[in-house]
Amino acid sequence: MPKLLELEDVADSVCCAPLSGPALSEQEAAELAGVFKALSDPVRLRLLNMIASAEEGEACVCDLTGAFELTAPTISHHLKVLRQAGLIDGERRGTWVYYRAVPERLTRLSGLFALPALTTS
Amino acid sequence: MPKLLELEDVADSVCCAPLSGPALSEQEAAELAGVFKALSDPVRLRLLNMIASAEEGEACVCDLTGAFELTAPTISHHLKVLRQAGLIDGERRGTWVYYRAVPERLTRLSGLFALPALTTS
């Protein structure tokens, strides 16, 4: 596994305005869609969930792989998709590879769905 | 368009725990993935953005269609996907159909990405 940390992210500038805010540009929409595409698979959601909720904040691929009835290459593929979306990031330590969530990304997404003043007019 | 409001939602019980919280069940993951799949297209994201940020809280399909270089059936298809994900909901008034965002859904998603205590150990 070369350059685990140097993958070019699909969505680098996906930022802060909520969906109920100013109009998304075509480019912003495309970048955001990339992030959501990464989240649009049940296996990847559970992987992210396991990683984000892991003790020490990180999870070993060896543990993740065993949690699904899928082959190791398939899990590896899903982790790569999450990584390219900037949602997780990985590090090799000796024989094993550990992944952790990228908190900035999650916070950013949280803000996306914020509602304005909740105009219950 | 029969029963605009009676479509069975893909994700009915997608709920409240953050991704960094307790383990998602297979079913929860599948439901959530459905919602994100609906968000994983740039056109749908822009549609949702336009609807959520529209004055009066609603947007006419006739306006939405003109904003893209896509045919009306394609826009209609995307609106249906958003509708089935429970993110928007539509109403016919006379000749035109109006869509509005479903705030509970957006709020719910916001909570998904909330971080726990931000353990900056």
Place this chain on the structure above:
DNA sequence: TCGCTGCATAGATGGATGTCAAATTAGAGC
């Protein structure tokens, strides 16, 4: 160095998805 294990990549394949043209339904007005 050799073999073993953990993880990633490459290539192939069946199934899902975005798009369009054509046909269909619903309302409004004559």
Place this chain on the structure above:
DNA sequence: GCTCTAATTTGACATCCATCTATGCAGCGA
């Protein structure tokens, strides 16, 4: 009833995607 317009549905098609098998690569220990 007839026609016009708004919106959806249907069916077809090209592309994308999740998964698998086979292969490659990096560490570790003998």
